[in-house]
Amino acid sequence: MTELSSPCVNFSETSFDEFLETRREPAWLLSLRRAAWQTYCDGDWPTRSDEEWMRTDLRSFRLERFAPPMAGGGSLRVDGLLSRNVELAGNVASADGSLVEQHLADEVRQQGVLFGDWESMLEEHGDLLRPYLEKPLVESSYDKFASLHAAYWTGGRVLYVPRGIVIKQPLHSISAMGDGKTDLGRTLVILEEGAEATLLTETASSDESATGFHCGCTEIYVGPRARLRFVNLQNWGLGVWHFSQQRVRVGRDASLQWTTATLGARLSQVNQHVVLAEPGAESQVNGVLFTEGKQHATCNSLQHHAATDCRSDFLYKSALQDTSRTVWRGMIKVDQCAQRTDGYQRNDNLLLSTRARADSIPGLEIEADDVRCTHGSTSGRVDEELIFYLQCRGFTRKEAIRTVVTGFFQQIFDRITIESVREAMSNAIARRVRDYE
């Protein structure tokens, strides 16, 4: 990785000091950043001998082409796909890592709910947030991208829902990025005991072919008996480099429904880990990927059963066009103590071109003896007989392919209870399907 180890003019010792100067943050946070920077400097870039990066080609990634995000940097406004035709309880919009606007319904605010950008949250609720930043779910030493993020992160959103509070309407947050810009956004969600919320997050670029660099982190705590519905849509321009660490900790008898969609970015490298940390926790992860052109999307997923009587369900579906490629490495890890585990993982791939490629690598690591874990994966091309049948009913070839692709994803759409999200995803995918070679 000679390209990566060449001096990075933009992310350098000097620029880091300058960056810290601009941060109006408490001392404890600045020292966390400094420590992360040191970790970053000491660390090596991932190579193809690292398991998670084995199938990821970073050769044309040039960190020096991107600059650290600057305070008050962006002003780009992009209309989200997920917020259409839905009444929101709140909204946070950022551009290039800087806040553009935010809003939270009064009746929700009065219940003690916090939802907003980091700057104002740290100012007013630093004590509440400090432990989460000092003991993060994503270690800054996880890999070099994680260190870079921990040193330089800006922007993103914080959601805190106090004990027993139920927010009926969804909350929404969008991160926009201009061509060639940087977004190092961080998402922190804390649901206290018995709280309930729905959070819709999405990313967008100034245009479909925009470039950019995202190196982000999402940390979510679902407290005892709390319920979270979380949707994240990655819809960057097709030139964006996307690196993301995502972690959820699900507490006792709590439940998580997580729907993730990957549509954008030239390269997307995501680690999606769910820890079922206490007895009776439940998670459902639904993934939708649509890739085209030369896009590459890797997902390393982990369902970690660390307590008894937990259930985890994981379903990823990808459709691939042109010469795009997806890689899914899935792991169900069951600790010795995690008896009566029920774990499921599945990955289905639909190849819309002979030149696309999908790798599915499911994995089980089981130390308990009373468990039920199943996994499976399929890869196949669109069946010409289906296309012909639809054509015989008046569908054009293109409509037929779209219909088959939409049908392929329907199993996941059926699980999405928020209509606007379901529609946004199915429309975004249908729009992209061209022909099938």
Place this chain on the structure above:
Amino acid sequence: MADVLKIENLHVHVEGKPILRGVNLKLVRGETHALMGPNGSGKSTLGLAIMGHPKYEVVEGAITLNGEDLLERSPDERARSGVFMAFQRPVAIPGVKMADFLRHAATNVRNPDRKEGAELMPMRDFRRELKARMSELKMDVEFARRYVNDGFSGGEMKRAEILQLAMLQPKFAILDETDSGLDADAVRLASESIAEIGGKEMGLLIITHHDKLLEHNPPEFTHVMLGGRIVETGSRELADELHNLGYDRIRATYPDDEVENRTLLDKEKAGV
């Protein structure tokens, strides 16, 4: 003038193998034709070739609708020209609900010039119509919410094909063993339904091994296919004869075609 679907000297290859060897058939809208013949004689092939299945290569001959070349048209254009086939083996389309599928199909077939992405027919009109057709066919409304042919029993699939016929009201319909896999009651219901939903206004080509369907939809002509050719054409009585006595006389009268038929069947069994 009535619409005419004409097949002339049709030769069809599948994966390089000759299957149809010069089929001639003229279907006038309003007429009912029975197409009979032993297994592997090429009946389904004829239907699929008329619809334009990409695997069925027309190497010689013509298919025209009112004198216009259908071979030039894609399968969806043929469907939009008013040609329909009820499949012997319909395929499942997972994740696509019957109702959505039918609404899109009906919109396209009724507006042959519709552009991709243009509005579908109004949901309310569609629902009302679908409900009416389904109740005529004694189908449960729940059917419309199921995925197309996905997990359907053989009988359900055939009824779904009839529902599509009813919704699309084509000029010409090829019914490929639409009565197979049904019990006696279901066959009677299917036969009545086809007559009711306007079989008389269509040109029907009925491929069948039973007589119930023809009882309700009496054919003016009966064609017998053997070894990829129509070897005999007669009236209703020919169909009755074949029902009662089988194909022995036909096989004996056309030994060369019988050899062809056997060869094809053997190849099929051998998986060639």
